[in-house]
Amino acid sequence: MIHCFRLKGFNIVLDVHTGGVHIVDDITYEMLENISLPLDDDCKKGVIEKLKGKYTIDELEECFDEIVELYNDGILFSEDDYEKFADYAVASPVKAMCLHIAHDCNLRCKYCFASTGDFGEGRKLMDLDIGKAAIDFLLEKSGDRKNLELDFFGGEPLMNFDVVKEIVKYARSKEKEFGKTFRFTITTNGLLLTDDKIDFINKEMSNVVLSIDGRKEVNDRMRVRVDGSGSYDSIIDKYKVLVSKRDKSKDYYVRGTYTKYNLDFSNDVIHLYECGFDQVSVEPVMGDEKESFAITEGDLDKICNEYDILVDKLTEIREKGGFCNFFHFMLDLNQGPCAIKRLRGCGSGNEYVAVTPDGDIYPCHQFVGIEKFKMGNLHNKTFNMDIKNMFAKTHIYAKDDCKDCWAKFYCSGGCNANNYLYEGDILKAHKLSCKIQRKRLECAILMNVMKELEKQS
Amino acid sequence: MKHIKTINKANLKKTAAKGGCGNCQASCQSACKTSCTVANQKCEKDA
Numbered sequence: 265m266i267h268c269f270r271l272k273g274f275n276i277v278l279d280v281h282t283g284g285v286h287i288v289d290d291i292t293y294e295m296l297e298n299i300s301l302p303l304d305d306d307c308k309k310g311v312i313e314k315l316k317g318k319y320t321i322d323e324l325e326e327c328f329d330e331i332v333e334l335y336n337d338g339i340l341f342s343e344d345d346y347e348k349f350a351d352y353a354v355a356s357p358v359k360a361m362c363l364h365i366a367h368d369c370n371l372r373c374k375y376c377f378a379s380t381g382d383f384g385e386g387r388k389l390m391d392l393d394i395g396k397a398a399i400d401f402l403l404e405k406s407g408d409r410k411n412l413e414l415d416f417f418g419g420e421p422l423m424n425f426d427v428v429k430e431i432v433k434y435a436r437s438k439e440k441e442f443g444k445t446f447r448f449t450i451t452t453n454g455l456l457l458t459d460d461k462i463d464f465i466n467k468e469m470s471n472v473v474l475s476i477d478g479r480k481e482v483n484d485r486m487r488v489r490v491d492g493s494g495s496y497d498s499i500i501d502k503y504k505v506l507v508s509k510r511d512k513s514k515d516y517y518v519r520g521t522y523t524k525y526n527l528d529f530s531n532d533v534i535h536l537y538e539c540g541f542d543q544v545s546v547e548p549v550m551g552d553e554k555e556s557f558a559i560t561e562g563d564l565d566k567i568c569n570e571y572d573i574l575v576d577k578l579t580e581i582r583e584k585g586g587f588c589n590f591f592h593f594m595l596d597l598n599q600g601p602c603a604i605k606r607l608r609g610c611g612s613g614n615e616y617v618a619v620t621p622d623g624d625i626y627p628c629h630q631f632v633g634i635e636k637f638k639m640g641n642l643h644n645k646t647f648n649m650d651i652k653n654m655f656a657k658t659h660i661y662a663k664d665d666c667k668d669c670w671a672k673f674y675c676s677g678g679c680n681a682n683n684y685l686y687e688g689d690i691l692k693a694h695k696l697s698c699k700i701q702r703k704r705l706e707c708a709i710l711m712n713v714m715k716e717l718e719k720q721s
Numbered sequence: 722m723k724h725i726k727t728i729n730k731a732n733l734k735k736t737a738a739k740g741g742c743g744n745c746q747a748s749c750q751s752a753c754k755t756s757c758t759v760a761n762q763k764c765e766k767d768a
Protein backbone atom coordinates (compact mmCIF):
# COMPACT_ATOMS: atom_id res chain seq x y z
CA MET A 265 0.00 0.00 0.00
CA ILE A 266 1.21 3.51 -0.72
CA HIS A 267 -0.11 6.90 0.27
CA CYS A 268 0.59 9.88 -2.01
CA PHE A 269 0.03 13.46 -0.93
CA ARG A 270 1.03 16.90 -2.09
CA LEU A 271 1.92 19.51 0.47
CA LYS A 272 3.78 22.83 0.24
CA GLY A 273 5.15 22.02 -3.19
CA PHE A 274 6.37 18.54 -2.29
CA ASN A 275 5.05 15.32 -3.83
CA ILE A 276 5.38 12.80 -1.04
CA VAL A 277 4.90 9.05 -1.30
CA LEU A 278 4.74 6.89 1.79
CA ASP A 279 5.27 3.18 1.44
CA VAL A 280 3.02 2.13 4.27
CA HIS A 281 4.45 -1.25 5.21
CA THR A 282 8.13 -0.33 5.27
CA GLY A 283 7.67 3.24 6.43
CA GLY A 284 9.66 4.34 3.37
CA VAL A 285 9.21 7.99 2.44
CA HIS A 286 10.00 9.12 -1.09
CA ILE A 287 9.73 12.45 -2.82
CA VAL A 288 8.93 12.29 -6.48
CA ASP A 289 8.53 14.65 -9.41
CA ASP A 290 5.14 15.45 -10.97
CA ILE A 291 5.29 12.82 -13.65
CA THR A 292 6.08 10.03 -11.17
CA TYR A 293 3.40 11.30 -8.86
CA GLU A 294 0.81 11.12 -11.57
CA MET A 295 2.01 7.73 -12.64
CA LEU A 296 1.76 6.38 -9.09
CA GLU A 297 -1.77 7.65 -8.85
CA ASN A 298 -2.62 5.66 -11.95
CA ILE A 299 -1.01 2.28 -11.34
CA SER A 300 -1.42 -0.68 -9.03
CA LEU A 301 0.19 -4.10 -8.75
CA PRO A 302 1.21 -6.12 -10.66
CA LEU A 303 3.72 -3.80 -12.35
CA ASP A 304 3.76 -5.89 -15.53
CA ASP A 305 3.76 -5.01 -19.23
CA ASP A 306 0.02 -4.40 -19.30
CA CYS A 307 0.32 -1.99 -16.42
CA LYS A 308 3.20 -0.18 -18.12
CA LYS A 309 1.42 0.05 -21.46
CA GLY A 310 -1.80 1.19 -19.85
CA VAL A 311 -0.29 4.04 -17.85
CA ILE A 312 1.93 5.23 -20.71
CA GLU A 313 -1.10 5.30 -22.97
CA LYS A 314 -2.96 7.34 -20.40
CA LEU A 315 -0.26 9.93 -19.74
CA LYS A 316 1.47 10.17 -23.10
CA GLY A 317 -0.36 13.35 -24.08
CA LYS A 318 1.33 15.14 -21.20
CA TYR A 319 4.80 13.61 -21.09
CA THR A 320 7.15 11.96 -23.61
CA ILE A 321 7.21 8.19 -23.92
CA ASP A 322 10.91 8.16 -22.98
CA GLU A 323 10.24 10.03 -19.77
CA LEU A 324 7.32 7.81 -18.91
CA GLU A 325 9.34 4.66 -19.51
CA GLU A 326 12.19 5.95 -17.39
CA CYS A 327 9.78 6.70 -14.59
CA PHE A 328 8.12 3.36 -14.73
CA ASP A 329 11.50 1.65 -14.56
CA GLU A 330 12.46 3.60 -11.45
CA ILE A 331 9.19 2.64 -9.80
CA VAL A 332 9.84 -1.02 -10.63
CA GLU A 333 13.34 -0.75 -9.21
CA LEU A 334 12.02 0.49 -5.87
CA TYR A 335 9.35 -2.16 -5.93
CA ASN A 336 12.02 -4.82 -6.45
CA ASP A 337 14.01 -3.31 -3.58
CA GLY A 338 10.92 -3.84 -1.45
CA ILE A 339 10.34 -0.20 -0.56
CA LEU A 340 7.41 0.69 -2.78
CA PHE A 341 4.09 -1.17 -2.90
CA SER A 342 5.58 -3.43 -0.23
CA GLU A 343 3.52 -6.26 1.08
CA ASP A 344 1.55 -6.25 4.31
CA ASP A 345 3.02 -9.16 6.22
CA TYR A 346 2.34 -7.99 9.76
CA GLU A 347 -0.91 -9.71 10.48
CA LYS A 348 0.92 -12.79 11.73
CA PHE A 349 2.52 -10.70 14.45
CA ALA A 350 -0.84 -9.32 15.45
CA ASP A 351 -2.00 -12.87 16.04
CA TYR A 352 0.53 -13.13 18.82
CA ALA A 353 -1.12 -10.25 20.61
CA VAL A 354 -1.45 -11.58 24.09
CA ALA A 355 -1.91 -9.98 27.44
CA SER A 356 1.21 -8.03 28.46
CA PRO A 357 2.47 -7.18 31.91
CA VAL A 358 0.93 -4.02 33.36
CA LYS A 359 3.69 -1.44 33.42
CA ALA A 360 2.01 1.94 33.27
CA MET A 361 -0.56 3.50 35.49
CA CYS A 362 -2.57 6.64 35.67
CA LEU A 363 -3.12 7.34 39.34
CA HIS A 364 -6.15 9.51 40.01
CA ILE A 365 -4.72 11.04 43.09
CA ALA A 366 -7.52 13.61 43.37
CA HIS A 367 -11.01 13.38 42.02
CA ASP A 368 -11.42 17.02 42.76
CA CYS A 369 -10.34 20.14 40.99
CA ASN A 370 -9.95 23.84 41.68
CA LEU A 371 -10.88 24.77 38.12
CA ARG A 372 -14.13 24.25 36.25
CA CYS A 373 -12.85 23.91 32.70
CA LYS A 374 -15.86 23.84 30.45
CA TYR A 375 -14.63 20.97 28.30
CA CYS A 376 -13.44 18.70 31.13
CA PHE A 377 -14.02 15.04 30.31
CA ALA A 378 -13.89 14.27 34.03
CA SER A 379 -17.08 16.19 34.85
CA THR A 380 -14.93 19.06 36.22
CA GLY A 381 -12.78 16.76 38.25
CA ASP A 382 -14.84 14.13 39.99
CA PHE A 383 -15.51 11.77 37.05
CA GLY A 384 -19.13 11.78 38.07
CA GLU A 385 -18.28 9.85 41.22
CA GLY A 386 -18.15 12.58 43.87
CA ARG A 387 -15.18 14.72 44.95
CA LYS A 388 -12.56 12.62 46.67
CA LEU A 389 -8.85 12.48 47.40
CA MET A 390 -6.84 9.27 47.27
CA ASP A 391 -5.42 8.16 50.59
CA LEU A 392 -1.90 6.86 51.02
CA ASP A 393 -2.97 3.25 51.54
CA ILE A 394 -4.58 3.09 48.12
CA GLY A 395 -1.56 4.81 46.64
CA LYS A 396 0.75 2.21 48.17
CA ALA A 397 -1.52 -0.60 47.06
CA ALA A 398 -1.35 0.81 43.54
CA ILE A 399 2.46 0.72 43.64
CA ASP A 400 2.38 -2.85 44.94
CA PHE A 401 -0.03 -3.79 42.16
CA LEU A 402 2.29 -2.36 39.54
CA LEU A 403 5.31 -4.12 41.03
CA GLU A 404 3.43 -7.39 41.09
CA LYS A 405 1.85 -7.22 37.65
CA SER A 406 4.77 -5.81 35.69
CA GLY A 407 6.57 -9.10 35.07
CA ASP A 408 9.96 -8.54 33.48
CA ARG A 409 9.34 -4.89 32.55
CA LYS A 410 11.98 -2.70 34.15
CA ASN A 411 10.62 0.77 33.48
CA LEU A 412 7.38 1.43 35.31
CA GLU A 413 5.43 4.56 34.53
CA LEU A 414 3.20 6.30 36.96
CA ASP A 415 1.29 9.43 36.07
CA PHE A 416 -0.24 11.53 38.82
CA PHE A 417 -3.48 12.67 37.37
CA GLY A 418 -6.76 14.09 38.52
CA GLY A 419 -8.77 16.15 38.88
CA GLU A 420 -5.93 18.28 40.06
CA PRO A 421 -3.07 16.27 41.63
CA LEU A 422 -1.60 19.26 43.45
CA MET A 423 -4.70 19.24 45.68
CA ASN A 424 -3.31 16.08 47.22
CA PHE A 425 0.40 16.73 46.93
CA ASP A 426 1.44 15.36 50.33
CA VAL A 427 0.17 11.98 49.25
CA VAL A 428 1.96 12.35 45.91
CA LYS A 429 5.21 12.87 47.78
CA GLU A 430 4.64 9.90 50.06
CA ILE A 431 3.80 7.63 47.14
CA VAL A 432 6.97 8.68 45.33
CA LYS A 433 8.96 7.92 48.47
CA TYR A 434 7.32 4.54 48.88
CA ALA A 435 7.86 3.60 45.24
CA ARG A 436 11.52 4.68 45.31
CA SER A 437 12.06 2.55 48.41
CA LYS A 438 11.01 -0.51 46.42
CA GLU A 439 13.02 0.09 43.25
CA LYS A 440 16.17 -1.77 44.27
CA GLU A 441 14.43 -4.74 45.82
CA PHE A 442 12.34 -5.32 42.69
CA GLY A 443 14.94 -4.25 40.12
CA LYS A 444 12.60 -1.63 38.65
CA THR A 445 12.80 2.05 37.89
CA PHE A 446 9.79 4.29 38.35
CA ARG A 447 9.21 7.12 35.95
CA PHE A 448 6.84 9.60 37.45
CA THR A 449 4.90 12.15 35.53
CA ILE A 450 2.31 14.66 36.60
CA THR A 451 -0.39 16.61 34.84
CA THR A 452 -1.38 19.86 36.52
CA ASN A 453 -3.40 23.02 35.97
CA GLY A 454 -0.71 24.98 37.79
CA LEU A 455 -2.86 26.96 40.23
CA LEU A 456 -1.32 25.47 43.35
CA LEU A 457 2.29 25.42 42.18
CA THR A 458 4.73 26.79 44.78
CA ASP A 459 8.51 26.86 44.80
CA ASP A 460 8.62 23.72 46.93
CA LYS A 461 6.30 21.82 44.66
CA ILE A 462 8.20 22.99 41.59
CA ASP A 463 11.45 21.72 43.10
CA PHE A 464 9.93 18.37 43.97
CA ILE A 465 8.40 17.97 40.52
CA ASN A 466 11.64 18.92 38.82
CA LYS A 467 13.56 16.44 40.91
CA GLU A 468 11.24 13.45 40.77
CA MET A 469 9.09 13.68 37.66
CA SER A 470 10.54 12.66 34.32
CA ASN A 471 7.77 14.53 32.56
CA VAL A 472 5.38 17.25 33.62
CA VAL A 473 2.36 18.32 31.64
CA LEU A 474 1.35 21.93 32.31
CA SER A 475 -2.16 22.70 31.17
CA ILE A 476 -2.76 26.03 29.46
CA ASP A 477 -4.67 26.68 26.26
CA GLY A 478 -2.56 29.44 24.77
CA ARG A 479 -3.52 33.09 24.45
CA LYS A 480 -5.02 34.61 27.59
CA GLU A 481 -8.45 35.18 26.11
CA VAL A 482 -8.53 31.64 24.74
CA ASN A 483 -7.41 30.08 28.00
CA ASP A 484 -9.71 32.16 30.15
CA ARG A 485 -12.78 31.39 28.11
CA MET A 486 -12.61 27.69 28.98
CA ARG A 487 -10.24 27.29 31.92
CA VAL A 488 -12.13 29.10 34.64
CA ARG A 489 -12.31 28.98 38.42
CA VAL A 490 -15.44 28.14 40.38
CA ASP A 491 -16.36 31.85 40.35
CA GLY A 492 -15.98 31.99 36.57
CA SER A 493 -12.74 33.99 36.50
CA GLY A 494 -9.93 32.95 34.18
CA SER A 495 -6.75 31.17 35.27
CA TYR A 496 -4.12 32.48 32.85
CA ASP A 497 -2.61 35.20 35.02
CA SER A 498 -2.22 32.86 37.99
CA ILE A 499 -0.32 30.16 36.12
CA ILE A 500 1.78 31.59 33.33
CA ASP A 501 4.60 32.88 35.53
CA LYS A 502 4.65 29.72 37.60
CA TYR A 503 5.08 27.65 34.46
CA LYS A 504 7.93 29.89 33.37
CA VAL A 505 9.68 29.39 36.70
CA LEU A 506 9.18 25.64 36.60
CA VAL A 507 10.57 25.33 33.11
CA SER A 508 13.50 27.67 33.75
CA LYS A 509 14.56 25.58 36.75
CA ARG A 510 14.05 22.26 35.01
CA ASP A 511 16.92 20.04 33.95
CA LYS A 512 17.13 19.99 30.16
CA SER A 513 17.36 16.20 30.11
CA LYS A 514 13.84 15.95 31.53
CA ASP A 515 10.65 16.38 29.57
CA TYR A 516 7.84 18.84 29.97
CA TYR A 517 4.97 20.02 27.82
CA VAL A 518 2.74 23.01 27.99
CA ARG A 519 -0.45 21.43 26.84
CA GLY A 520 -3.57 23.09 25.55
CA THR A 521 -6.89 22.14 24.10
CA TYR A 522 -8.42 23.82 21.10
CA THR A 523 -12.15 24.06 20.56
CA LYS A 524 -14.54 25.52 18.03
CA TYR A 525 -13.76 28.91 19.59
CA ASN A 526 -10.09 28.89 18.61
CA LEU A 527 -9.80 27.04 15.35
CA ASP A 528 -6.91 29.46 14.68
CA PHE A 529 -4.96 27.52 17.29
CA SER A 530 -1.61 27.98 15.54
CA ASN A 531 -1.66 31.38 17.24
CA ASP A 532 -1.88 29.63 20.58
CA VAL A 533 1.08 27.41 19.81
CA ILE A 534 3.08 30.45 18.80
CA HIS A 535 1.90 32.40 21.83
CA LEU A 536 3.20 29.65 24.09
CA TYR A 537 6.46 29.59 22.17
CA GLU A 538 6.80 33.32 22.55
CA CYS A 539 6.26 32.96 26.28
CA GLY A 540 9.45 30.91 26.31
CA PHE A 541 8.13 27.36 26.04
CA ASP A 542 9.69 25.11 23.43
CA GLN A 543 7.72 21.91 24.11
CA VAL A 544 4.14 22.49 23.14
CA SER A 545 1.11 20.32 22.65
CA VAL A 546 -2.24 21.75 21.59
CA GLU A 547 -4.96 19.24 20.83
CA PRO A 548 -8.57 19.07 19.72
CA VAL A 549 -11.22 19.00 22.41
CA MET A 550 -12.98 15.70 22.93
CA GLY A 551 -16.46 15.52 24.36
CA ASP A 552 -20.14 15.70 23.63
CA GLU A 553 -20.70 16.83 20.06
CA LYS A 554 -23.76 18.78 21.14
CA GLU A 555 -21.71 21.23 23.19
CA SER A 556 -21.25 24.65 21.61
CA PHE A 557 -17.46 24.37 21.79
CA ALA A 558 -17.33 20.89 20.25
CA ILE A 559 -15.47 20.27 17.04
CA THR A 560 -17.67 18.97 14.28
CA GLU A 561 -17.27 17.67 10.75
CA GLY A 562 -17.83 21.17 9.36
CA ASP A 563 -14.71 22.46 11.16
CA LEU A 564 -12.35 20.01 9.52
CA ASP A 565 -11.28 22.09 6.53
CA LYS A 566 -10.44 24.97 8.78
CA ILE A 567 -8.55 22.68 11.16
CA CYS A 568 -6.54 21.04 8.39
CA ASN A 569 -5.66 24.44 7.00
CA GLU A 570 -4.59 25.56 10.45
CA TYR A 571 -2.11 22.68 10.69
CA ASP A 572 -0.67 23.83 7.36
CA ILE A 573 -0.31 27.33 8.76
CA LEU A 574 1.38 25.87 11.82
CA VAL A 575 3.89 24.07 9.61
CA ASP A 576 4.79 27.42 8.05
CA LYS A 577 5.13 29.12 11.40
CA LEU A 578 7.27 26.37 12.89
CA THR A 579 9.42 26.29 9.78
CA GLU A 580 9.97 30.01 10.04
CA ILE A 581 11.04 29.60 13.67
CA ARG A 582 13.46 26.86 12.67
CA GLU A 583 14.89 28.85 9.79
CA LYS A 584 15.59 31.71 12.14
CA GLY A 585 17.55 29.34 14.34
CA GLY A 586 14.82 28.86 16.96
CA PHE A 587 13.33 25.63 18.21
CA CYS A 588 9.77 24.71 19.01
CA ASN A 589 8.71 21.11 19.30
CA PHE A 590 5.03 20.57 18.58
CA PHE A 591 3.99 17.25 20.12
CA HIS A 592 1.86 15.98 17.27
CA PHE A 593 4.45 16.75 14.63
CA MET A 594 7.10 14.70 16.40
CA LEU A 595 8.14 11.81 14.25
CA ASP A 596 11.40 10.03 13.64
CA LEU A 597 11.30 8.52 10.19
CA ASN A 598 14.37 6.40 10.81
CA GLN A 599 14.09 5.21 14.36
CA GLY A 600 10.64 5.26 15.79
CA PRO A 601 9.22 2.42 17.84
CA CYS A 602 9.30 -1.11 16.44
CA ALA A 603 6.48 -2.46 14.30
CA ILE A 604 5.22 -4.65 17.14
CA LYS A 605 4.62 -1.62 19.33
CA ARG A 606 2.90 0.10 16.44
CA LEU A 607 0.36 -2.67 16.07
CA ARG A 608 -1.25 -1.93 19.37
CA GLY A 609 -1.18 1.71 20.23
CA CYS A 610 -1.70 3.08 23.67
CA GLY A 611 -1.91 -0.21 25.55
CA SER A 612 -4.98 0.83 27.52
CA GLY A 613 -6.47 -1.98 29.55
CA ASN A 614 -3.51 -4.17 28.79
CA GLU A 615 -0.21 -2.62 29.80
CA TYR A 616 -1.76 0.59 31.02
CA VAL A 617 -4.50 1.05 33.61
CA ALA A 618 -6.03 3.83 35.67
CA VAL A 619 -6.75 3.67 39.40
CA THR A 620 -9.32 5.87 41.18
CA PRO A 621 -9.30 7.17 44.78
CA ASP A 622 -11.58 4.24 45.67
CA GLY A 623 -9.05 1.80 44.29
CA ASP A 624 -11.13 0.92 41.25
CA ILE A 625 -9.15 -0.14 38.21
CA TYR A 626 -10.13 0.92 34.68
CA PRO A 627 -8.50 0.44 31.26
CA CYS A 628 -7.41 4.09 31.22
CA HIS A 629 -8.28 7.51 32.62
CA GLN A 630 -10.92 8.08 29.95
CA PHE A 631 -12.84 4.93 30.88
CA VAL A 632 -13.08 5.84 34.55
CA GLY A 633 -16.66 5.74 35.77
CA ILE A 634 -17.98 3.51 32.98
CA GLU A 635 -19.19 0.56 34.99
CA LYS A 636 -18.89 -2.11 32.33
CA PHE A 637 -15.19 -1.37 31.93
CA LYS A 638 -14.36 -1.60 35.62
CA MET A 639 -11.55 -4.16 35.74
CA GLY A 640 -11.25 -4.66 39.46
CA ASN A 641 -10.42 -3.07 42.77
CA LEU A 642 -7.26 -2.80 44.85
CA HIS A 643 -9.08 -3.28 48.20
CA ASN A 644 -10.53 -6.63 47.36
CA LYS A 645 -7.66 -7.52 45.04
CA THR A 646 -9.79 -8.26 42.00
CA PHE A 647 -8.56 -7.88 38.45
CA ASN A 648 -10.71 -9.04 35.58
CA MET A 649 -8.57 -10.81 33.01
CA ASP A 650 -11.39 -11.03 30.47
CA ILE A 651 -11.42 -7.28 30.05
CA LYS A 652 -7.63 -7.25 29.94
CA ASN A 653 -7.54 -9.92 27.25
CA MET A 654 -10.14 -8.06 25.25
CA PHE A 655 -8.01 -4.91 25.30
CA ALA A 656 -4.87 -6.90 24.50
CA LYS A 657 -6.45 -7.75 21.18
CA THR A 658 -7.28 -4.20 20.14
CA HIS A 659 -4.54 -4.11 17.50
CA ILE A 660 -4.85 -2.53 14.08
CA TYR A 661 -5.74 -5.79 12.37
CA ALA A 662 -8.71 -6.21 14.66
CA LYS A 663 -10.03 -2.80 13.63
CA ASP A 664 -11.65 -2.86 10.21
CA ASP A 665 -11.09 0.83 9.52
CA CYS A 666 -7.45 0.65 10.53
CA LYS A 667 -6.12 -2.34 8.67
CA ASP A 668 -6.47 -0.59 5.33
CA CYS A 669 -5.58 2.88 6.59
CA TRP A 670 -2.27 4.35 5.44
CA ALA A 671 -1.70 5.91 8.86
CA LYS A 672 -1.93 2.66 10.79
CA PHE A 673 1.75 2.42 11.76
CA TYR A 674 1.82 5.97 13.11
CA CYS A 675 -1.55 6.17 14.77
CA SER A 676 -1.75 2.52 15.77
CA GLY A 677 -5.49 2.30 15.76
CA GLY A 678 -6.46 5.46 17.54
CA CYS A 679 -7.86 5.97 20.98
CA ASN A 680 -9.95 3.09 22.30
CA ALA A 681 -11.78 5.45 24.61
CA ASN A 682 -12.77 7.84 21.83
CA ASN A 683 -13.82 4.89 19.75
CA TYR A 684 -16.10 3.73 22.52
CA LEU A 685 -17.43 7.14 23.49
CA TYR A 686 -18.24 8.26 19.96
CA GLU A 687 -18.75 5.07 17.98
CA GLY A 688 -19.91 2.76 20.76
CA ASP A 689 -17.19 0.18 20.13
CA ILE A 690 -13.51 0.18 21.11
CA LEU A 691 -12.71 -1.39 17.74
CA LYS A 692 -14.47 1.22 15.65
CA ALA A 693 -12.33 4.19 14.63
CA HIS A 694 -13.71 7.62 15.46
CA LYS A 695 -13.87 9.21 12.02
CA LEU A 696 -13.37 12.81 13.07
CA SER A 697 -10.28 11.95 15.10
CA CYS A 698 -8.95 9.94 12.16
CA LYS A 699 -9.18 12.86 9.80
CA ILE A 700 -7.32 15.13 12.19
CA GLN A 701 -4.78 12.42 12.93
CA ARG A 702 -4.03 11.83 9.26
CA LYS A 703 -3.62 15.52 8.58
CA ARG A 704 -1.19 15.90 11.47
CA LEU A 705 0.79 12.93 10.21
CA GLU A 706 1.07 14.35 6.72
CA CYS A 707 2.39 17.57 8.23
CA ALA A 708 4.78 15.64 10.46
CA ILE A 709 6.12 13.63 7.52
CA LEU A 710 6.52 16.82 5.49
CA MET A 711 8.47 18.55 8.25
CA ASN A 712 10.80 15.57 8.43
CA VAL A 713 11.26 15.60 4.69
CA MET A 714 12.15 19.29 4.77
CA LYS A 715 14.64 18.77 7.58
CA GLU A 716 16.22 15.81 5.84
CA LEU A 717 16.62 17.69 2.57
CA GLU A 718 18.18 20.61 4.42
CA LYS A 719 20.65 18.26 6.06
CA GLN A 720 21.57 16.72 2.73
CA SER A 721 22.17 20.02 0.95
CA MET B 722 17.51 7.95 -9.71
CA LYS B 723 16.19 10.92 -11.58
CA HIS B 724 12.58 10.99 -10.60
CA ILE B 725 12.48 9.60 -7.09
CA LYS B 726 14.44 10.42 -3.98
CA THR B 727 14.15 8.19 -0.95
CA ILE B 728 14.31 10.11 2.29
CA ASN B 729 14.73 7.48 4.99
CA LYS B 730 15.83 3.95 5.74
CA ALA B 731 12.41 2.35 5.25
CA ASN B 732 13.27 -0.26 7.85
CA LEU B 733 9.98 -0.90 9.59
CA LYS B 734 9.81 -4.53 8.52
CA LYS B 735 13.17 -5.30 10.09
CA THR B 736 11.98 -3.97 13.40
CA ALA B 737 9.15 -6.48 13.53
CA ALA B 738 11.40 -9.48 13.92
CA LYS B 739 13.39 -8.14 16.85
CA GLY B 740 10.83 -5.83 18.38
CA GLY B 741 8.22 -6.11 21.04
CA CYS B 742 10.42 -5.90 24.14
CA GLY B 743 7.89 -3.61 25.80
CA ASN B 744 10.40 -1.21 27.37
CA CYS B 745 9.19 1.88 25.58
CA GLN B 746 6.76 4.33 27.06
CA ALA B 747 3.04 3.69 27.10
CA SER B 748 1.97 6.28 24.60
CA CYS B 749 -0.78 8.15 26.38
CA GLN B 750 1.55 8.86 29.28
CA SER B 751 3.51 11.52 27.50
CA ALA B 752 1.43 14.57 26.80
CA CYS B 753 -1.83 13.75 25.28
CA LYS B 754 -4.24 11.91 27.46
CA THR B 755 -6.85 12.24 24.75
CA SER B 756 -5.45 10.57 21.69
CA CYS B 757 -2.99 8.05 20.51
CA THR B 758 0.11 8.69 18.47
CA VAL B 759 2.63 5.94 18.77
CA ALA B 760 5.13 6.91 16.11
CA ASN B 761 6.50 9.77 18.16
CA GLN B 762 7.72 7.44 20.89
CA LYS B 763 11.33 6.41 21.26
CA CYS B 764 12.56 2.84 21.08
CA GLU B 765 14.12 1.85 24.40
CA LYS B 766 15.26 -1.66 23.76
CA ASP B 767 18.43 -2.53 25.64
CA ALA B 768 21.33 -2.38 23.22
Ligand code: SF4
Nearest residue numbers: 666669675677678698
Ligand atom coordinates in the same frame (compact mmCIF):
# COMPACT_ATOMS: atom_id res chain seq x y z
S1 SF4 C 1 -7.71 5.10 14.05
FE1 SF4 C 1 -8.20 6.06 12.09
S2 SF4 C 1 -6.33 7.12 11.45
FE2 SF4 C 1 -5.77 5.67 13.06
S3 SF4 C 1 -5.14 3.81 11.96
FE3 SF4 C 1 -7.32 3.60 12.47
S4 SF4 C 1 -8.43 4.35 10.67
FE4 SF4 C 1 -6.30 5.10 10.55
Ligand code: SF4
Nearest residue numbers: 610628679680681749
Ligand atom coordinates in the same frame (compact mmCIF):
# COMPACT_ATOMS: atom_id res chain seq x y z
S1 SF4 D 1 -7.72 4.73 25.12
FE1 SF4 D 1 -7.33 6.82 24.44
S2 SF4 D 1 -7.25 8.07 26.28
FE2 SF4 D 1 -7.07 5.92 26.87
S3 SF4 D 1 -4.85 5.53 26.98
FE3 SF4 D 1 -5.53 4.98 24.93
S4 SF4 D 1 -5.21 6.81 23.67
FE4 SF4 D 1 -5.15 7.44 25.81
